[in-house]
Amino acid sequence: MVSTLLLALPLLAAGSAESSAPRPNVLLILADDLGVEALGCYGGTSYETPNLDRLAAGGRRFTHCFSNPYCSPSRAELLTGREPLHNGIPRVIFDPQNHREFLDPAREQTVANLFRDAGYATAAAGKWQLSFLTQRDTPHALGFDRSQFWPIQIEGSRTSRFAEPSFWGDRPDGTRGPWSKPDAYGPDEYNAFVQAEIDRASTAEEPFFIYYAMLLPHFPWEPTPDSDDPLKRTSSLATSSKGNLKYLPDMVAYMDRLVGQTLSHLEEAGALENTVVVFLGDNGCDVGVTSKRTVPGPDGPRIVVVPGGKGTLTDAGTRVPLIVSWPGTVDPGVDEGLVEFSDVLPTLADLCDLPAPRNPINGVSFADRLGVPGMEDRPDRTWVHIQDKSRRQVRSRTHILTDRGAFRPVIGPGERPAAPLSGALSPELQAERNRLAAALQAVETFDGP
Incomplete structure (x- = not known):
């Protein structure tokens, strides 16, 4: 079956890429709480995202990329190529007293390990949330x-994380640990770190892999340096409030501005033409957010209102932007096929000729769908797997089957949830249900370490 094959496909064999070409750099950018409805290139009308819209126009934009509904499981899957069921991160890591999970380097290997083993300079900045850094660095x-x-x-x-930010990691003086910067804006500092790492690798004439896990536009919704209100540390820090939604458009715009600054810096460093840029959101927009999006309809384009769905196993909680750009190499266009977060690792492995990971991975490379010469054709992915704690589901382009047995049609943006199908199914629907049930079982019994 295709569903089983998708779980077992090997990485592209080492040496299959053009050996005479220089190895590309990789900049992997992950926004925090950003569904497809937030970007203009996906039809969003509520926020200004000109830099990401230009990136999409010059690269490949994927319309059906799926994350998990919360940050830690999505990040672990992105970096390991393995589902939460196998990598040990099925829930958000946020409370050191109640949650003991962490991405264990003794058990798991990330795409950064593969890049470093291949001779790349590697760096990361922004939001980690795969361990408590003060306990497990x-x-x-x-x-x-x-x-x-x-x-x-x-x-x-x-x-x-925003005004009067705190940091953990490599300090400017060369030591490692915590520090704070009272007069700074956190996202600016991480952006500066990313640009410095680009310069560091370029000066050393080393290829680089940089994981830029942005803090924006996650709550607390607070002023940015571009907001009309003065930037300050708000009471939301003490009260656990999400802040004021009036600042969300400013935060989305500032996120876009920082991406534009980094792309400009790549160009100034002479690295843009040989850098694969991958941009994603880690899950859908927050449940407190309502956005507008233009979608096609039988009578022409229409505007729909899309409530945020973070934390839910819906498209609003898990359907996220994915843009891949490599100027002159990736063919611009739109891909409507399915992608899940585990697919990023094998795709980068194909593009950069990385060594095979030691662990079996769930992901399937989509490098052949980017128009890059020399990439081996892969079977199209026909379903994706999504997990939140013990809840799991698989989704095709048309239907969803949960691990509790609920089988329902996929709904469009802003539409009311569809009731599970019950009673006798048509032969076609029964075949679809059986196929998704086999996929759920295949993920569960996947031969991990």
């Missing part, structure tokens, strides 16, 4: 030579 063991992250807590006290 794991980024280096998971492949990152240098890193700067926002620590959720320091010595039991919550920290700020």
Whole structure:
């Protein structure tokens, strides 16, 4: 069956890429709480995203990329190529007293490990949330030579990620640990770190892999340096409030601006033409967010209102932007096929001729769908797997089957949830249900370490 094959496909064999070509750099950008409805290139009308829209126009835009509904499981799957069921991160890591999970470098290997083993300079910045850094400082063991992250807590006290930010990782003086910068804006500092790592690798004439896990536009919704209100550390830090939604458009715009600055820096460093840029969101927009999006309809384009679905196993919670750009190499266009987060690792392995990972992976390379010469054809993915804690489901382009047995049609943006199908099914629907049931079982019994 195709569903089983998708779980067992090997990576492209080493040496299959053009050996005479220089190895490309990779900049992997992950926005925080960003569904497809937030970007203009996906029909979004609520926010200004000109830089990402230009990136999409010059690269490949995927319309059906799926994450998990929360950050930690999505990040672990993205970096390992393995489902939450297998990589040990089925839930959000946010409370050191109640959640003991962490991405264990003794058990798991990330795409950064593969890049470092292949001779790349590796770095990461922004939001980690795959361990409590004050307890388990794991980024280096998971492949990152240098890193700067926002620590959720320091010595039991919550920290700020935006105004008056706190940091954990490689300090400017060469030591490693926590520090703060009262007069700074956190996203600016991480953006500067990414640009410095680009310069560091370029000066050393080393290829680089940089994982840029942006903090924006996750709550607390607070002013940015471009907002009319003065930037300050708000009361939301102490009260756990999400802040004020009036600042969300400013935060989305500032996220877009930082991406544009980094792309401009790549160009100034002479690295843009040989850099694969991958942009994604880690899950859908927050449940407190309502956005507008233009979608096609039988009578022409129409505007729909899309409530955010973060934390839900719906398209609003798991359907996220995916843009891949490599100027002059990736063919511009739109891909409407299915992609899930585990697919990014084998795709980058194909594009950059990386060594095979030691663990079996769930992902399937989509490098052949980018128009890059020399990439081996792969069977099209016909379903994706999504997980939140113990809840799991598989989704095709037309239907969803949960691990609790609910089988329902996929709904469009802004439409009311469809009731599970019950009673006798047509032969075609029964065949679809059986296929998705086999996929759920295949993921569960996948031969991990």
